[in-house]
Amino acid sequence: xxxxxxxxxxxxxxxxxxxxxxISLSAIMLILLIFIFVGREALPIFLGRMDSALIQETIPPExxxxxxxxxxxxxxxxxxxxxxxxxxxxxxxLMEVRQEALEEIPPEQLNDPDAHANTTAWRYLLFPHQWSxxxxxxxxxxxxxxxxxxxxxxxxxxSLKTTLIGLFFAVPISVGAAIYVSQxxxxxxxxxxxPTIELLSGIPSVVVGFFALLVMASVFQAVFQYETxxxxxxxxxxxxxxxxxxxxxxxxxxxxxxPRSYTQGALALGSSKWQAAWHIxxxxxxxxxxxxxxxxxxxxxxxxMIVLMVCSASVMSWSIFDSARSITTTIAAEMAEAVAGGxxxxxxxxxxxxxxxxxxxxxxxxxxxxxxxxxxxxxxS
Amino acid sequence: MxxxxxxxxxxxxxGTAALLLPARADITVKGSDTMVILAQKxxxxxxxxxxxxxxxxxxxxxxxxxxxxxxxxxxxxxASRKIRAKEIETCIRAFGKRPTEYRVALDGLSVxxxxxxxxxxxxxxxxxxxxTAKIRNWKELGGPDLPITVYSRENSSGTYxxxxxxxxxxxxxxxxxxxxxxxxxxxxxxxKDPKGIGYGGAAYGAGAKHLNIKKDEASPAFEPTEENVxxxxxxxxxxxxxxxxxxxxxxxxxxxxxxxxSDEGQAVVKDVGYFPLPAxxxx
Numbered sequence: 001x002x003x004x005x006x007x008x009x010x011x012x013x014x015x016x017x018x019x020x021x022x023i024s025l026s027a028i029m030l031i032l033l034i035f036i037f038v039g040r041e042a043l044p045i046f047l048g049r050m051d052s053a054l055i056q057e058t059i060p061p062e063x064x065x066x067x068x069x070x071x072x073x074x075x076x077x078x079x080x081x082x083x084x085x086x087x088x089x090x091x092x093x094l095m096e097v098r099q100e101a102l103e104e105i106p107p108e109q110l111n112d113p114d115a116h117a118n119t120t121a122w123r124y125l126l127f128p129h130q131w132s133x134x135x136x137x138x139x140x141x142x143x144x145x146x147x148x149x150x151x152x153x154x155x156x157x158x159s160l161k162t163t164l165i166g167l168f169f170a171v172p173i174s175v176g177a178a179i180y181v182s183q184x185x186x187x188x189x190x191x192x193x194x195p196t197i198e199l200l201s202g203i204p205s206v207v208v209g210f211f212a213l214l215v216m217a218s219v220f221q222a223v224f225q226y227e228t229x230x231x232x233x234x235x236x237x238x239x240x241x242x243x244x245x246x247x248x249x250x251x252x253x254x255x256x257x258x259p260r261s262y263t264q265g266a267l268a269l270g271s272s273k274w275q276a277a278w279h280i281x282x283x284x285x286x287x288x289x290x291x292x293x294x295x296x297x298x299x300x301x302x303x304x305m306i307v308l309m310v311c312s313a314s315v316m317s318w319s320i321f322d323s324a325r326s327i328t329t330t331i332a333a334e335m336a337e338a339v340a341g342g343x344x345x346x347x348x349x350x351x352x353x354x355x356x357x358x359x360x361x362x363x364x365x366x367x368x369x370x371x372x373x374x375x376x377x378x379x380x381s
Numbered sequence: 382m383x384x385x386x387x388x389x390x391x392x393x394x395x396g397t398a399a400l401l402l403p404a405r406a407d408i409t410v411k412g413s414d415t416m417v418i419l420a421q422k423x424x425x426x427x428x429x430x431x432x433x434x435x436x437x438x439x440x441x442x443x444x445x446x447x448x449x450x451x452x453x454x455x456x457x458x459x460a461s462r463k464i465r466a467k468e469i470e471t472c473i474r475a476f477g478k479r480p481t482e483y484r485v486a487l488d489g490l491s492v493x494x495x496x497x498x499x500x501x502x503x504x505x506x507x508x509x510x511x512x513t514a515k516i517r518n519w520k521e522l523g524g525p526d527l528p529i530t531v532y533s534r535e536n537s538s539g540t541y542x543x544x545x546x547x548x549x550x551x552x553x554x555x556x557x558x559x560x561x562x563x564x565x566x567x568x569x570x571x572x573k574d575p576k577g578i579g580y581g582g583a584a585y586g587a588g589a590k591h592l593n594i595k596k597d598e599a600s601p602a603f604e605p606t607e608e609n610v611x612x613x614x615x616x617x618x619x620x621x622x623x624x625x626x627x628x629x630x631x632x633x634x635x636x637x638x639x640x641x642x643s644d645e646g647q648a649v650v651k652d653v654g655y656f657p658l659p660a661x662x663x664x
Contacts, residue, residue, distance in 0.1 A: 078474075100466050142553045144542055145546075227528065229570070312559075313560050322557075333537050337442045
């Protein structure tokens with residue numbers, strides 16, 4: 001009970017408190033449920049229970065009578081309840097479909113050593129593999145086709161590449177703008193500049209992506225003369241536009257909340273406005289500015305639409321002028337076509353879990369650094 | 382008393398809404414994004430002639446359509462590719478039967494290049510080599526000395542899968558192939574890029590040059606026109622399908638499906654830019 005200063009809490013206040021409590025609790029529950037859902041869908045991959053091999057062991061339907069019911073149930077991958085609910089014809093039909101799946105395989109692939117490989121195993125996910133048709137081991141994400149190539153390394157590299165380019169572009173600009181707006185600008189300028197920059201966050205990322213696809217890509221190609229028109233560099237800069245308002249807004253708040261007396265003291269001791277901002281206020285606001293960058297990172301790595309529109313070839317390359325495919329893009333683009341409950345579907349959920357882990361670790365590290373910085377600034381380290 | 386009254390009223394409203402909503406869409410159609418425009422046009426024309434029937438069309442992708450078919454959330458599933466064995470399996474598990482397959486239209490896939498590109502015809506084999514990055518320069522094909530930029534589609538697209546299976550013979554697209562979010566985007570990119578090559582529906586046209594395709598070195602090259610696609614001379618064409626749960630394939634749904642494959646329904650196909658089924662496939 002929060003409100004108990006000399007009088008009993010009124011029923012209405014009590015009710016309001018409960019309602020607010022329930023709402024916040026439900027938000028936490030919702031987030032938890034999402035994690036559980038993603039985790040549950042991805043679990044078979046983590047446990048190595050999926051089998052994506054092209055050629056599965058198949059029992060011809062004629063031999064159905066030779067199997068005892070339990071063998072048949074395991075072979076058809078049914079739960080005991082499903083199994084009990086099916087008549088013989090249905091089971092027969094399921095066995096025929098298995099047989100048909102085998103017959104659909106083109107003959108030249110029957111002898112392919114990769115056709116027996118379970119490509120959802122970790123060694124295929126994380127390490128290069130020399131697929132038939134290729135001259136050397138490679139990292140390949142090609143989930144559609146007879147042999148599903150699920151190497152997630154190009155996607156992780158793609159996500160990091162575009163995110164880092166975006167941050168390298170956005171952080172100096174937005175922190176600089178925050179210093180200017182909060183410390184140096186005249187009040188009139190501040191009143192116009194701040195809402196204008198924050199207005200950027202109101203631009204839907206589809207629109208930013210579209211602009212990047214049509215205008216920025218051509219302009220940059222004319223300037224830098226690189227070979228692929230749509231590449232990680234264009235996507236990164238466009239991501240930067242999405243990140244700028246986030247970083248600016250939080251950094252500006254952090255800088256403004258540094259007590260005015262700091263600046264006044266510095267000015268009184270004869271420093272210029274610029275010196276006061278750079279040497280006194282910025283260091284004092286560093287934890288807040290750092291938090292802004294961490295949030296910007298989260299925004300950039302979670303952004304889907306911009307990268308999806310600008311570039312999405314899953315090339316394994318660190319060059320910023322090559323294309324890139326981010327994790328979010330992959331999930332957004334491929335989920336609609338994945339067979340629900342199949343290995344591709346589970347793989348996409350696994351990517352979601354990976355993405356969650358990456359942002360979680362980034363936020364955790366950010367938080368620890370912020371606390372360290374704060375303690376240091378307060379002279380308690 | 383008052384509050385109770387209000388709650389009853391809200392309850393009544395919600396109840397009526399819940400009763401009315403499903404009744405509003407007699408036939409639900411879901412699936413392939415490629416086919417959304419076509420399916421909407423069909424629905425529009427059919428509803429104009431049969432005002433008592435309501436048809437609701439949504440896209441989302443062929444896979445999404447099959448998932449909805451399994452869960453019995455949709456009556457018809459549009460598909461720009463054939464159903465996979467795995468999907469048949471889940472359907473059997475869900476409703477104990479194989480979904481019925483109807484071919485409803487033909488689609489020719491064009492290969493586009495920039496209007497300035499002097500190359501005007503290629504064989505299917507050359508296409509395979511280009512899209513798997515075995516041929517990397519236009520001069521190997523009689524064009525200018527320029528590297529080839531390959532534009533492809535997202536791998537969720539039925540077009541991507543079809544192209545991979547029938548033109549690339551199941552081989553992987555080059556990793557450097559640019560994946561574009563839609564056929565219009567492919568066309569747009571190729572129109573801007575003199576080094577570019579891309580593929581997509583023959584119905585899309587403006588802005589780039591459609592190549593004539595030869596089945597092999599010896600055969601003549603064909604333009605992706607209606608005549609060539611329908612009589613099978615143009616080598617890269619596919620069927621578009623509708624799948625239905627056989628238990629639902631009666632009454633209004635069956636009439637609708639029959640109408641789609643009638644002359645009237647096939648005329649709509651032409652309007653939208655796909656190709657009508659040849660008479661022997663209409664059943």
